[in-house]
Amino acid sequence: MKKRKKIIKIAIDSPAAAGAGTLAKAISKHYNLFYLDTGKIYRYLAFLKIKFPKKFNLKFIKLKIKKLKIKDLSYKFLLSDEVGTKASLIAKNKSIRKAVHSFQKNLAYNPPKKFKGSCLDGRDITYNIIPDADFKFYITADVKIRALRRLKELKHLKKKITYKEVLKSIKNRDKSDFNRKISPLRKTKDSLLINTTNLNKRACFLKIKKIIDRKLILNGNL
Template identity: 75%
Template sequence: MTNRIKIAIDSPAAAGAGTMAKLISKNYNLAQLDTGKIYRLIAYYKIKYPNKFNLKFLKKKIYNLKISQLSNKTLLNDEIGLQASIVAKKKSIRKLVHTFQVNFAYNPPKKFNGSCLDGRDITYNIVPDADIKLFITASLKVRATRRYKELKALKKDVSFKEVLKSIKKRDENDYNRKISPLVKTRDSFLINTTNLTKRASFLKIKKIIDRKLIKNGNL
């Protein structure tokens, strides 16, 4: 790869964007950031430290944030997911996270060939000049089923109905918030994973990326 590349992915909850971002990052040696996990971590702080939770407290936490913290299984909790979509509406919090995300996207560690970020407003707000933009989606029922299975594998006591309701509520929050709502940009490739396996989804995306990288002289 001749130049460092930037890949931006937007998607609604449980569409498979996080999984795809991991596979893409591994295949092309990119520094990966699941931006939704940052909001989940903030939601976790809000629940765990209600008396300390303020902007000063958050600034310190985000400044010292290590990517490894985002792999905490606790962050997959449904209550945290719902809280994440609520804190993500706050302008002051989004500004704080925005700075961290932009720095990560444009200044990944030198051992990587570039960066790959997934979230809700990456393609137009965080990395508007990304080399490849993807919008990954799937039907509500399929997304709820995936998240339900994921939570059950973690031994979480939750019903499918609760998960479905939670994801539906998150969709409402993500698509309708006034600040950085979830939208598909005109220059984003639409990937619907409803009827695709994990491997089929990745191969479809890989084809798009390879074609673009060859065209741009990066491969």
């Protein structure tokens, strides 16, 4: 795989609803980076499994990934609890992960030319997808706070669900993400820990921006 030279590569790992997606979008916009929410790819595949259960096999998956457009990952129905639960199960499949990883790596190292680099967030980005990333972050927050954030997000989408149900779902996702044998969620030694429990969106962004700017200035890239 060919790799674009002199680009900024940012890798972010986090448990569900920790605020990584919001931060990654803000960072990407500020530094003109290509943004990819890798978890949405598994959610997209989960949706396809629900919609086309009889067609859902590796050949079908590879074809869909090959034709996948970033806009396909923006649909609101991908945020449903049902899709999220199935996505976590699909992510355990070694063959599916291999196909998805190839897609992710290509975008991480070869973002569209109009961007100065790439910013990916997910569960195994820092050690599996972009192990040589210029910046690595592990975003986390208290599980109750994460459940409240997800509930607010789902309520905004007019979803009828209780806090208790969301909390249970988040805990189940954590158990699955941390304990799966293939590419589990974990903090690498070279990832900077950012706890967003008591920080608002702006404070989180400024904290990470300060870290990135310091290194870019030091390397003469800013």
